[in-house]
Amino acid sequence: MSCAHSSSETEAWRLRQTPQGKLVPGDLELTQRTLSAPAKDEVLVEVCWLSVDPYMRTRMQSSGYDYLNRDGMGKWTSGSYLSAWGLGRVLEVGSEVGDKVASGDWVVGHLPVARHGLVRFSSERGALPPLVFGAQQTAPVDWLHARGMTGFTAWLAMCHYARPRASDTVLVTGGAGAVGSLAVQWALTSGARVLASAGSSAGREWLSSLGVTGVLDHGSPEVFAEQLRQLAPGGLDLHMEQLGGATFASAIDAVRSHGRVVLCGLVSQYNEAEPRRAPPNLQRLVSVGARLQPFVVPGHEAEHWGRFQQQAASPPASAFAAPLEVIDGLESWAEALCGLLVSGNRRGPGKRVIQLQAFNPVDVQRRR
Numbered sequence: 547m548s549c550a551h552s553s554s555e556t557e558a559w560r561l562r563q564t565p566q567g568k569l570v571p572g573d574l575e576l577t578q579r580t581l582s583a584p585a586k587d588e589v590l591v592e593v594c595w596l597s598v599d600p601y602m603r604t605r606m607q608s609s610g611y612d613y614l615n616r617d618g619m620g621k622w623t624s625g626s627y628l629s630a631w632g633l634g635r636v637l638e639v640g641s642e643v644g645d646k647v648a649s650g651d652w653v654v655g656h657l658p659v660a661r662h663g664l665v666r667f668s669s670e671r672g673a674l675p676p677l678v679f680g681a682q683q684t685a686p687v688d689w690l691h692a693r694g695m696t697g698f699t700a701w702l703a704m705c706h707y708a709r710p711r712a713s714d715t716v717l718v719t720g721g722a723g724a725v726g727s728l729a730v731q732w733a734l735t736s737g738a739r740v741l742a743s744a745g746s747s748a749g750r751e752w753l754s755s756l757g758v759t760g761v762l763d764h765g766s767p768e769v770f771a772e773q774l775r776q777l778a779p780g781g782l783d784l785h786m787e788q789l790g791g792a793t794f795a796s797a798i799d800a801v802r803s804h805g806r807v808v809l810c811g812l813v814s815q816y817n818e819a820e821p822r823r824a825p826p827n828l829q830r831l832v833s834v835g836a837r838l839q840p841f842v843v844p845g846h847e848a849e850h851w852g853r854f855q856q857q858a859a860s861p862p863a864s865a866f867a868a869p870l871e872v873i874d875g876l877e878s879w880a881e882a883l884c885g886l887l888v889s890g891n892r893r894g895p896g897k898r899v900i901q902l903q904a905f906n907p908v909d910v911q912r913r914r
């Protein structure tokens with residue numbers, strides 16, 4: 547399909563109906579979407595890679611989680627076309643952005659979940675404008691993980707908010723996932739005693755290979771609670787929560803007097819009909835005088851993105867393991883997103899991404 551003219555069709559994913567509880571592939575549909583020529587502040591891209599993220603399910607919740615209120619990034623309701631952090635090749639450039647980007651360049655930013663789409667170059671309310679990389683560069687896929695939004699999330703959690711000390715016992719739940727895998731490695735650099743959990747044996751083996759002190763199985767709440775008692779008999783100084791539910795409650799029980807909790811996410815709750823229910827023992831954090839720090843990435847970019855980039859590009863972070871779990875084809879999107887919300891469903895550790903196509907540089911020349 548060609549897209550480089552005034553208006554054309556492309557394949558795009560949209561929400562068919564707002565899910566009630568568990569998201570299933572039938573809640574999403576791949577349809578034809580009409581694309582117009584890029585406006586003066588837009589570029590037309592051929593989408594090459596897309597990140598698949600748990601927060602996407604929260605954008606479908608009628609009860610809220612509408613923290614992403616920027617243009618095109620708010621709540622998804624029936625008929626909404628989906629977007630994702632991704633990597634694309636520029637095919638056409640709007641009249642006012644020719645000084646920033648050229649045909650053939652790579653663009654990283656919020657892209658449509660589609661084969662082709664329009665990307666706006668004006669940044670709104672402190673959001674990052676799309677990142678541009680030269681046409682001759684090999685696909686900068688690092689920017690989908692360690693250098694991109696998952697890397698930024700892990701850095702905000704561990705380096706900005708949690709700041710582990712060498713004397714700390716630290717727990718990271720969901721340690722083999724995208725954010726967790728990097729957060730664990732940041733925690734290890736502090737010299738702390740680091741514990742981490744995964745729902746699959748492959749994830750737990752991978753965490754062991756990083757050199758963590760102890761690995762827990764969050765697939766079973768009872769097993770997790772017992773392992774936590776054994777591995778942290780004196781309690782936790784610092785806990786990074788990513789799952790919610792029973793494992794969060796066990797971690798709260800283990801937090802020491804004046805301990806710290808960084809609340810990054812609650813993925814086990816996103817498919818629940820009542821996702822905002824707090825753990826029943828939340829009061830314990832008050833009793834022990836713990837500090838609870840929830841955070842969300844939007845709003846941190848203007849102040850912190852530059853420092854994150856400096857640190858991500860330098861040792862020790864430049865040597866962090868940052869595996870990608872690559873799934874082929876735009877048509878795999880619905881299965882890939884639904885599967886992300888189920889424990890033990892990953893083929894490997896790290897970041898789940900969809901590869902739409904290996905882009906041929908000769909093709910880029912032809913499209914100019």
Ligand SMILES: NC(=O)c1ccc[n+]([C@@H]2O[C@H](COP(=O)([O-])OP(=O)(O)OC[C@H]3O[C@@H](n4cnc5c(N)ncnc54)[C@H](OP(=O)(O)O)[C@@H]3O)[C@@H](O)[C@H]2O)c1
Pocket residue numbers: 599600601696699720722723724725726743744745746749764788789809810811812813814815841842843844886887888889890891892896897898
């Ligand atoms: N605060 C923010 O701004 C921000 C930004 C990005 C992400 N987050 C949050 O951070 C968390 C991790 O995100 P991510 O990008 O690293 O996602 P991810 O790569 O999918 O990792 C999440 C891990 O959670 C586990 N999991 C998935 N569904 C589960 C369920 N139903 N019950 C228990 N465990 C489950 C999976 O591990 P196993 O397969 O090993 O069980 C998965 O590897 C999520 O809660 C996400 O919402 C927050």
